[in-house]
Amino acid sequence: MAAMLAVMASVGTARAKEVYLETLKGEVRKIPIAVVVAGDNAATVSMVSKALEDDLARSLYFDLIRHKEIKINGVPSKLNEAIRGQLRQLGIESAVIAYITQGERMIKLDGKLYETGSGELIFAKRYAGSDNMVRRVAHRFSDEIVFRLTGEKGIAQTRIVYVSDQTGAKELYIMDYDGYSPRMITSNKSLNLSPSWSPDGQRIAYTSYRDGNPDIYVVDLTTSKRERLSNYDGLDISPSWSPDGNLIAFASSMDGNAEIYTMDKGGEGLKRLTYTHGENVSPTWSPTGGEMAFTSDRGGAPQIYVMKTDGTNVRRLTFKGEYNSDPAWSPKGDKIAFACRRGGGFHICTMNPAGGGLTEITSGPGSDESPSWAPDGRRIVFASSREGRWNIYMINDDGSKLEKLTRNEGNNWGPDWSPN
């Protein structure tokens, strides 16, 4: 009798805990998944294995079952009953099997995704790339897995552009979304600031002092062609592409104080949107292109405002705190992230586009600034001085899973997350 009660008690506790966790997270049930990678080069196998596991775990759709026991000699076309039994016993519902072949200066990944209940193959793909593309091959495979199992576009192939002073000057760099493979995209030894991706991912608009005055430039990532888009008196800063890619909103002091303007992607068709006596900067478009949020001190201190993209219907969104800045509209449309001043530094806050639902998602020392959303609208990248020097961090929009992305000796600021 005692034993029976004990079993019942422990089952009861386990259930209660599970329910509690699910309610707390407010997420759909995650798919238990396992990754098995084999191949002839141990270093590549472990790199691919880690990259795949990290991607799937970060996607938030999976409960990653890490294991050391399952081994493969190749890629089976169908999982036999014995293996399926073993996988099911570990609670694994989907199995990712990859075999890496390393040739002369190239690698090949044979990837398969199985459903362990029936043993059926969900998809098989072969990815080939030069041997310095191992991580990109793994990211591509993991995005396909996310898409096949959830119907959502994965973000493992996305990238982040940011500012870093590791050479002494503030130059722009692009890194993979997990912080790997940083590469420099400006080298003018000047000040380069506020990078912004075009919606097609091909171009980056930014502010540069390369010719002396802060103006807006665009670099095409496929052709390396650069051009200056604006050359107005005073500041031309904080560019932001419209969702259709045709317009760039920016702040300029060409008429005295900083106001919000738009120009087309060729630098023509200038239109002024705001008319104030204050400073108006950092525009960010709603995903439909109908509205724009921005920072303005027209009421005294910097606060977040929103307006229609023809400049009408201006409303103030933030009322809590004496300094709110750097708005970033989620690509899903439901939230605006921004830097909210708390005590000495800023934290990252989110609110809905009507100004309600204020949530502080970061905490801790230093300052958290310049938020930018992942294309899935579920996580945010930002710059923080929480460890002294400025680095780029990523966090889920519920405040969980803070991850530091930059690993250089300099300071890093102003991240902008690429589209899918």
Next chain:
Amino acid sequence: MKISRQGVRFVGVLLMVLFAISACSKKVATIEGTAPSSPSRDVQTTVEVDGTAKNGGTEEVVTEPLALLNTSNIAEDTIEPNDTAGKGISDLSEGAGSGEESGAAKGGEKAALTGDMKTGDLKTADLKAGDLKDVFFDFDMAILKEGEMDILKKNAEWIKKNGSVVVSIEGYADERGTGEYNLALGEKRALMIKKYLTVFGAPQNRIATISYGEEKGFCKEHNEECWAQNRRGHFTVVAR
């Protein structure tokens, strides 16, 4: 019936241990299959037939083309002249390489031609600012305090006396605001200084402005002493 807590705990632990042992002993699995053949050099999309698949059909193995995964090298920093916009920007990059004297002369010439100029247009070596003194601001403010006004009066006199100099006012902010807003704040401070210099009689076509916001502070520490140093309007002589 009363059950002791310790008894419950003991049984619970025992069950957990038993479960762990049983799970461990059955965990090892080996999946057999054929290793794929040697790497293909073909970088175009190909479809290969590879064994059986779902619903008894053939399974497609898609080779992802290499080209799509390639990222071009974009480290060079050359700017294409953007003359189509007709904004007359072609001569701006020359000053830096053309020697101090000619650069300075050019800056002076431009200064005389344009009413409102930007320091960036001058692109000349930073000559000594002589008797020009910097002015300082309170946090998040662009208003000039009384003591700073006295400095500006003297600076305006100096500019008037030195008939051909062109000065640049650089606006700075401390690190505590956000970067983009601080650029606007630095600009506001520089323009405020320019406004009072002209009120005090300095000709506005010999005063340029530029904002560096918090982007290149004079002092790198994170304390009030340092922040006060960085909330600054800095004077440089860009042409004589």
